[in-house]
Amino acid sequence: MGVTIELQNLGDAQLCKEITARIEHAFADRRGDWRVSITGSRASENWEVRVEGPNGFERTYALAGAAGQHEPEVIRRLILRLLPPICS
Numbered sequence: 837m838g839v840t841i842e843l844q845n846l847g848d849a850q851l852c853k854e855i856t857a858r859i860e861h862a863f864a865d866r867r868g869d870w871r872v873s874i875t876g877s878r879a880s881e882n883w884e885v886r887v888e889g890p891n892g893f894e895r896t897y898a899l900a901g902a903a904g905q906h907e908p909e910v911i912r913r914l915i916l917r918l919l920p921p922i923c924s
Contacts, residue, residue: 839859839870841871842871858909872887883898887915899914
């Protein structure tokens with residue numbers, strides 16, 4: 837159980853470390869196996885976020901750098917909004 841994080845073509849090792857830490861924190865209370873991938877593009881400044889989880893859960897979202905969406909905290913908040921509510 838836990839989260840697997842894959843970051844590709846983001847270009848900044850320190851930024852990747854910060855994003856990874858924020859994503860791990862976002863999934864700290866989640867059960868099941870989760871996978872988050874963020875892929876940068878050399879053709880545009882957009883990144884694609886893909887979140888996969890239990891019971892066929894799957895969401896994708898495009899992050900625009902010009903809108904400030906490449907910041908680690910912004911990414912964490914977005915992922916939390918994409919996830920289903922935690923059931924007790």
